[in-house]
Amino acid sequence: MGNEINVSLTVELAHQCVKCSACRSVCPTYSVVKEERSSPRGRLALAEAVVDGLMPLTEDIARQWNECAMCRRCEWICPNEVEYKEIMFRARHLADEKLEKRDFVKSAVYNGLAMMGNFITKTAMKIAPKILEFYGKASKKEVPEYNAVFLDTGIPKFTKLMPKPTAKPFALRGKISKPNKEKKGRLLFFTGCMIDAFYGKTGESVIKLMNSLGYEVVVPENIRCCGAPQLYGGQVELFEKLYRHNKEEIDKYEFDYIVVACPTCGGALKEEYKYPVKDFAEILAEEGYLVFSGNGEKVTFHFPCHSYTAMKTNPNVYRTVLKNVKNAEYVEGEQAMMCCGFAGYFSVANYEVATELQKRKVKDIENTKAQYVLSDCPGCVFNIADGMYKHGDYKNIQVKHLADYLAERLEEK
Ligand code: SF4
Numbered sequence: 264m265g266n267e268i269n270v271s272l273t274v275e276l277a278h279q280c281v282k283c284s285a286c287r288s289v290c291p292t293y294s295v296v297k298e299e300r301s302s303p304r305g306r307l308a309l310a311e312a313v314v315d316g317l318m319p320l321t322e323d324i325a326r327q328w329n330e331c332a333m334c335r336r337c338e339w340i341c342p343n344e345v346e347y348k349e350i351m352f353r354a355r356h357l358a359d360e361k362l363e364k365r366d367f368v369k370s371a372v373y374n375g376l377a378m379m380g381n382f383i384t385k386t387a388m389k390i391a392p393k394i395l396e397f398y399g400k401a402s403k404k405e406v407p408e409y410n411a412v413f414l415d416t417g418i419p420k421f422t423k424l425m426p427k428p429t430a431k432p433f434a435l436r437g438k439i440s441k442p443n444k445e446k447k448g449r450l451l452f453f454t455g456c457m458i459d460a461f462y463g464k465t466g467e468s469v470i471k472l473m474n475s476l477g478y479e480v481v482v483p484e485n486i487r488c489c490g491a492p493q494l495y496g497g498q499v500e501l502f503e504k505l506y507r508h509n510k511e512e513i514d515k516y517e518f519d520y521i522v523v524a525c526p527t528c529g530g531a532l533k534e535e536y537k538y539p540v541k542d543f544a545e546i547l548a549e550e551g552y553l554v555f556s557g558n559g560e561k562v563t564f565h566f567p568c569h570s571y572t573a574m575k576t577n578p579n580v581y582r583t584v585l586k587n588v589k590n591a592e593y594v595e596g597e598q599a600m601m602c603c604g605f606a607g608y609f610s611v612a613n614y615e616v617a618t619e620l621q622k623r624k625v626k627d628i629e630n631t632k633a634q635y636v637l638s639d640c641p642g643c644v645f646n647i648a649d650g651m652y653k654h655g656d657y658k659n660i661q662v663k664h665l666a667d668y669l670a671e672r673l674e675e676k
């Protein structure tokens with residue numbers, strides 16, 4: 264993709280779907296709402312009708328498009344290779360352009376994310392841990408099991424279990440970490456907003472694992488949000504700004520691959536920026552020789568949708584890595600590949616549907632009887648921890664990023 268993105272919802276794109284309905288069986292929102300217009304096929308049919316001039320573009324149609332989590336499971340299963348993401352971000356962009364009613368919360372979320380890493384957000388993130396610490400103590404809402412604070416705003420969709428922000432946000436920026444053996448290559452680590460702000464330890468875990476394999480890891484000084492949330496949301500101009508900024512920064516560095524621990528960032532870097540990208544787990548599975556030792560625990564895994572849809576990481580990568588942990592048992596939930604209901608702004612805008620998906624995810628995890636639920640996406644970790652606290656057995660089930668779980672169990676030679 265070049266600098267100027269084509270936002271035109273063409274007749275050719277809008278007519279790709281042959282309406283076979285294979286996608287309905289995997290769509291998380293359809294599984295909750297059970298209405299044709301809330302299915303992938305229904306959303307695409309609305310886009311087709313608007314493009315063909317058979318229906319006027321209304322707020323009701325835009326609402327159906329916005330009720331989609333953009334998990335892209337429909338695209339993943341579609342036998343006809345319908346380009347769902349391409350159609351839907353154009354449809355959302357069209358709705359933003361043509362309809363008078365503005366969603367100010369959506370604009371605030373996407374603009375706020377776009378600023379992550381600039382001076383204002385770096386300063387804000389420095390004081391955020393202290394404010395949250397104070398709030399947790401004063402309101403007795405600290406949740407030590409998850410090193411988190413339950414932020415109770417009184418508004419359900421804004422009431423969240425918040426991980427305590429990392430002690431030094433953005434601390435990995437500009438660092439070069441040397442391998443502890445002969446260097447075999449150089450990776451550029453695109454940390455992503457949530458690792459920078461909340462899960463700094465996860466970033467350190469990725470670096471530790473890659474250094475142990477012999478890779479030098481460099482974290483660019485001045486990257487911003489990858490832009491995937493903005494693009495998926497139809498805010499194409501914002502995405503373009505981020506794209507240009509990040510590309511200029513990334514192109515200053517020499518590297519063999521970009522490594523990620525967030526498949527939404529990874530998908531955008533691969534599909535839109537056209538960089539060579541690998542997930543850290545993919546590199547671990549390919550190289551295969553690090554040894555991990557568990558403590559007799561049972562673990563389960565939540566497959567982030569974008570890992571297999573946008574990043575196109577083979578799900579067996581995770582199974583291979585987890586089955587190779589000594590003295591630990593891997594057990595897979597029946598719905599391990601189903602969306603957890605987060606999808607960023609989706610869970611705020613579609614609170615009821617997102618909460619139902621979150622509850623189902625918690626139930627599926629509990630059915631496995633595992634003591635740990637792992638995932639390879641900071642957003643999924645955030646949402647599942649929130650779900651476990653609100654609806655599940657959070658005192659007995661730990662939620663962790665896969666990188667942290669593995670780094671803690673790495674046998675050092
Ligand atoms: S999107 Fe694909 S799977 Fe879904 S109805 Fe259309 S052609 Fe069939």
Ligand code: SF4
Pocket residue numbers: 289290291292293302303306330331332333334335336337338347
């Ligand atoms: S992207 Fe996900 S939520 Fe949206 S229509 Fe496709 S399967 Fe359903």
